[in-house]
Amino acid sequence: MSAAAPVDLGEVAAISARYGDDAGRMLDILRDTQEAFRWISPEAMGLIAERTGLSRVAVDGVASFYAFLSRHPKGRITIRLCDDIVDRFAGLEAVTRTFEEELGIRVGETSADGAVSLETTPCIGLCDQAPAAMINDVVVTRLDAKRVREIVHGLKAGLSPEDLISERFADLSPYERATHMVDNNIRHAGQVLLGPVPEDAGLKAALDLRPGQIIDTLEASGLRGCGGAGFPTGRKWRFAAEAQGDRRFVMCNADEGEPGTFKDRVLLTERPDLVIEGMTIAARAVGAAEGIIYLRGEYAYLQPLIEETLARRRADGRLGKAILGVEGFDFDIRLQMGAGAYICGEEGAMISSCEGLPGEPKTRPPYPVTHGYLGCPTIVDNVETLCHAARILDKGSAWFHAIGEAGSHGTKLFSVSGDCLNPGVYELPYGLKLSELLEMVGGEGAAAVLVGGPSGTMVARDTFDRRLTFDDLATGGAVVVFGPERNILEIVEYYISFFVHESCGYCTPCRVGNVFLQRAIAKFRAGLANPEDIDYLRDLSSTIIETSRCGLGMTSPNPILSTLENFPLVYSAMVKPSGDGLRATFDIQSAIDDARKLAHRRSHIFDRDFTQ
Amino acid sequence: MSGFTFTIDGAEISAEEGQTIMEAADAAGVYIPRLCDHEGLRHQGGCRVCTVKANGRSASSCTEPAAPGLAVESETPHINKLRRDLVEMLFHEGNHLCPICEASGNCELQAMAYRLDMTEPTKFPYLEPCRAVDASHPDIALDTNRCISCGRCIRASQDVDGKGIFGYVGRGIHRHVAVNAPALSDTDATVADFAISPEVCPVGCIIRKRQGFERPIGEREFDKAVIGAEIERKRDE
Ligand SMILES: Cc1cc2nc3c(=O)[nH]c(=O)nc-3n(C[C@H](O)[C@H](O)[C@H](O)COP(=O)(O)O)c2cc1C
Numbered sequence: 071m072s073a074a075a076p077v078d079l080g081e082v083a084a085i086s087a088r089y090g091d092d093a094g095r096m097l098d099i100l101r102d103t104q105e106a107f108r109w110i111s112p113e114a115m116g117l118i119a120e121r122t123g124l125s126r127v128a129v130d131g132v133a134s135f136y137a138f139l140s141r142h143p144k145g146r147i148t149i150r151l152c153d154d155i156v157d158r159f160a161g162l163e164a165v166t167r168t169f170e171e172e173l174g175i176r177v178g179e180t181s182a183d184g185a186v187s188l189e190t191t192p193c194i195g196l197c198d199q200a201p202a203a204m205i206n207d208v209v210v211t212r213l214d215a216k217r218v219r220e221i222v223h224g225l226k227a228g229l230s231p232e233d234l235i236s237e238r239f240a241d242l243s244p245y246e247r248a249t250h251m252v253d254n255n256i257r258h259a260g261q262v263l264l265g266p267v268p269e270d271a272g273l274k275a276a277l278d279l280r281p282g283q284i285i286d287t288l289e290a291s292g293l294r295g296c297g298g299a300g301f302p303t304g305r306k307w308r309f310a311a312e313a314q315g316d317r318r319f320v321m322c323n324a325d326e327g328e329p330g331t332f333k334d335r336v337l338l339t340e341r342p343d344l345v346i347e348g349m350t351i352a353a354r355a356v357g358a359a360e361g362i363i364y365l366r367g368e369y370a371y372l373q374p375l376i377e378e379t380l381a382r383r384r385a386d387g388r389l390g391k392a393i394l395g396v397e398g399f400d401f402d403i404r405l406q407m408g409a410g411a412y413i414c415g416e417e418g419a420m421i422s423s424c425e426g427l428p429g430e431p432k433t434r435p436p437y438p439v440t441h442g443y444l445g446c447p448t449i450v451d452n453v454e455t456l457c458h459a460a461r462i463l464d465k466g467s468a469w470f471h472a473i474g475e476a477g478s479h480g481t482k483l484f485s486v487s488g489d490c491l492n493p494g495v496y497e498l499p500y501g502l503k504l505s506e507l508l509e510m511v512g513g514e515g516a517a518a519v520l521v522g523g524p525s526g527t528m529v530a531r532d533t534f535d536r537r538l539t540f541d542d543l544a545t546g547g548a549v550v551v552f553g554p555e556r557n558i559l560e561i562v563e564y565y566i567s568f569f570v571h572e573s574c575g576y577c578t579p580c581r582v583g584n585v586f587l588q589r590a591i592a593k594f595r596a597g598l599a600n601p602e603d604i605d606y607l608r609d610l611s612s613t614i615i616e617t618s619r620c621g622l623g624m625t626s627p628n629p630i631l632s633t634l635e636n637f638p639l640v641y642s643a644m645v646k647p648s649g650d651g652l653r654a655t656f657d658i659q660s661a662i663d664d665a666r667k668l669a670h671r672r673s674h675i676f677d678r679d680f681t682q
Numbered sequence: 683m684s685g686f687t688f689t690i691d692g693a694e695i696s697a698e699e700g701q702t703i704m705e706a707a708d709a710a711g712v713y714i715p716r717l718c719d720h721e722g723l724r725h726q727g728g729c730r731v732c733t734v735k736a737n738g739r740s741a742s743s744c745t746e747p748a749a750p751g752l753a754v755e756s757e758t759p760h761i762n763k764l765r766r767d768l769v770e771m772l773f774h775e776g777n778h779l780c781p782i783c784e785a786s787g788n789c790e791l792q793a794m795a796y797r798l799d800m801t802e803p804t805k806f807p808y809l810e811p812c813r814a815v816d817a818s819h820p821d822i823a824l825d826t827n828r829c830i831s832c833g834r835c836i837r838a839s840q841d842v843d844g845k846g847i848f849g850y851v852g853r854g855i856h857r858h859v860a861v862n863a864p865a866l867s868d869t870d871a872t873v874a875d876f877a878i879s880p881e882v883c884p885v886g887c888i889i890r891k892r893q894g895f896e897r898p899i900g901e902r903e904f905d906k907a908v909i910g911a912e913i914e915r916k917r918d919e
């Protein structure tokens with residue numbers, strides 16, 4: 071693009087120097103370079119490689135991995151429309167069209183004057199106020215054509231993205247800025263997290279205990295990880311505490327990328343102190359002096375709020391040296407921003423990303439608790455898990471254990487969105503029936519509910535009495551409600567495309583197999599599938615699940631498998647036996663399309679309408 | 683180092699602490715199919731062709747540590763079906779026209795297809811990549827349309843040659859091998875590099891110019907013996 075900002079290599083060098091020319095901070099160096107110049111030019115890449123001692127192709131490998139980094143010039147303002155299925159059903163198409171018309175560019179393009187780029191991006195964690203978009207680091211919600219026109223006119227008149235949020239943006243506190251942009255939509259506050267929470271009561275209680283006792287308390291509480299896998303938190307901490315190592319790390323997983331999940335967003339906005347309190351307790355328990363919060367790039371609008379909270383806690387002795395006056399208890403936290411990669415929510419990939427590498431999962435074993443960040447014992451815990459841990463230390467394990475039911479103790483935050491009256495966050499004890507939740511949210515008319523996001527389960531009406539527990543419908547928090555007017559195969563195609571987009575590409579079955587699934591579903595949607603294609607979907611899915619290297623590939627076929635199981639008619643209605651005996655999964659029309667175009671004529675044999 | 687035993691398909695295998703399942707199997711003359719793993723290079727664990735069931739759980743045997751008493755299944759119809767699917771995926775991800783390929787007969791992908799009985803028409807769609815061939819270097823040509831992303835050239839150049847000529851770029855289905863310069867001729871690659879040697883690229887991506895077809899098809903490595911025979915021979919000895 072002609073209007074690319076000239077890249078001042080002196081400034082690139084200064085950015086790299088700011089991070090000590092440390093290859094381990096590559097993601098920060100590239101993020102800052104992207105922000106300064108709106109792209110990472112070949113010259114910038116070369117200079118960064120030289121200064122950090124990497125090969126240029128290694129730097130390129132990082133730059134090309136993350137969706138928010140660009141190797142082509144982007145506009146000074148980048149508008150990223152949230153392209154989640156919930157946004158699509160909430161009117162994304164009209165929003166997109168209006169942006170395109172008003173800006174005079176299509177999605178994927180940058181305006182000729184280099185002012186604006188228009189893109190789409192997967193779920194940005196605002197499904198409860200869809201359609202939503204990012205404008206640089208600012209987010210705008212509940213978009214419609216009228217609001218889009220206002221936004222574009224404002225930007226054209228020279229307003230900054232921040233000005234669009236409030237005329238007095240600069241005067242607002244980080245918390246006010248966040249809540250001006252995004253509604254919390256807390257619909258039901260439970261007793262653990264969203265009700266009244268006394269400040270640092272858990273941390274103070276923890277400091278009266280020996281580290282081993284903190285872990286005993288957590289184990290007795292029955293707390294299990296809230297990020298999706300449900301691993302017992304106390305046991306994880308014990309492994310890390312017992313592992314050999316000079317340095318240990320506590321990482322907070324604030325990547326919240328599972329489509330339809332936005333409860334960590336609310337905790338980070340409303341309970342940032344509790345998150346950090348939980349990390350500090352974890353540090354005490356496992357003997358860590360260093361922590362990292364990994365915040366997804368989509369939540370950049372929360373960065374100032376978290377930085378402010380960290381600074382405040384450092385200033386009053388709740389982070390840093392001798393925390394709360396306890397000699398020898400030193401712990402500090404850095405905030406690592408992500409850059410648009412769902413896979414970085416997987417703990418190994420998150421560690422890779424923090425190490426300045428492409429966000430590829432690590433080979434397991436060894437596990438992070440023994441060989442994590444920089445090869446040191448590391449615990450990675452979800453935002454909500456850490457908040458629970460802090461509350462358990464305050465109120466005791468018996469209190470927490472008594473909430474919920476056997477195997478699923480305590481409360482859980484559910485992020486509810488889609489076709490319901492009251493989308494938002496609900497804190498409820500484990501064990502509720504899905505139908506009870508639907509009643510609370512005003513979603514009784516649902517035809518299908520996706521519990522746990524695309525890697526979870528699509529539940530049909532006849533089984534809405536299933537229960538929200540680890541043993542039945544396990545979920546990291548996403549509950550997406552679909553009304554009877556929605557097309558199940560459209561939803562499935564969307565989610566499988568999401569996994570194709572987000573696969574890291576490291577292993578064959580996930581990199582290649584998901585593309586085949588995506589093509590097969592497209593065939594169903596086009597009405598070109600044969601009955602054998604149903605077996606093909608099952609068969610291919612099980613190969614992907616059984617051979618993939620990490621949880622992404624091990625769950626990516628779930629949207630297909632759970633709808634085949636619970637909505638079989640949707641598939642059988644779309645298949646027809648092939649009359650011409652052509653091989654299943656072969657689409658003759660698209661196969662000859664290129665030839666047709668080259669020859670400028672249609673096929674005598676395969677185009678039924680040839681004579682017309 | 684302490685030794686122990688475990689089983690593969692019921693046969694007892696001895697292993698040392700720190701060995702992977704595959705390393706222990708190789709030493710015992712039991713071949714487990716593989717494409718991205720290569721002796722002398724770091725393990726990658728990406729192709730998944732070496733998938734086994736270890737105590738019932740799927741694992742890549744090139745990265746999974748051997749453990750005392752572990753019960754490994756490898757040569758079962760089910761596991762070989764998984765492996766065949768993976769090999770087919772790799773065929774369909776790239777452009778593979780064996781009859782006109784310089785690697786034919788020396789190619790591990792092709793040989794693996796034979797070993798795994800890939801004899802029926804395949805069911806997957808073809809992705810048909812269209813990447814420019816890099817013929818800039820006087821002695822080497824690079825055609826990544828056949829690349830199976832095994833990363834062997836990357837690790838060989840980085841760790842053995844100490845050059846870092848190759849690297850992965852991109853994500854997901856767009857991830858591919860790239861050169862550390864605008865073109866191969868701008869790098870310090872030479873035919874003497876281990877990364878460029880015939881044993882590193884398992885397929886026909888890295889071509890040494892003027893050496894093509896020196897040995898006619900029909901007299902090449904896998905024309906004579908099935909892939910893995912070298913390891914299996916150890917067992918008979
Ligand atoms: C593809 C993938 C994406 C994930 N994304 C997230 C995420 O966004 N947030 C999260 O907390 N855990 C995520 N996880 C789970 C983490 O790997 C890890 O289990 C979790 O952070 C552990 O924390 P917990 O025990 O507190 O749940 C993801 C896992 C996979 C396989």
Ligand code: SF4
Nearest residue numbers: 574576577580620623
């Ligand atoms: S399963 Fe997918 S995301 Fe995970 S390592 Fe393999 S390619 Fe990457």
Ligand code: SF4
Nearest residue numbers: 778779780783789886
């Ligand atoms: S690289 Fe191997 S499989 Fe591919 S065309 Fe050549 S010989 Fe055939």
Ligand code: SF4
Nearest residue numbers: 829830832833835883
């Ligand atoms: S070029 Fe050859 S050695 Fe390198 S990754 Fe591709 S297939 Fe493997």
Ligand code: FES
Nearest residue numbers: 727729730732744
């Ligand atoms: S040989 Fe083990 S994954 Fe490729």
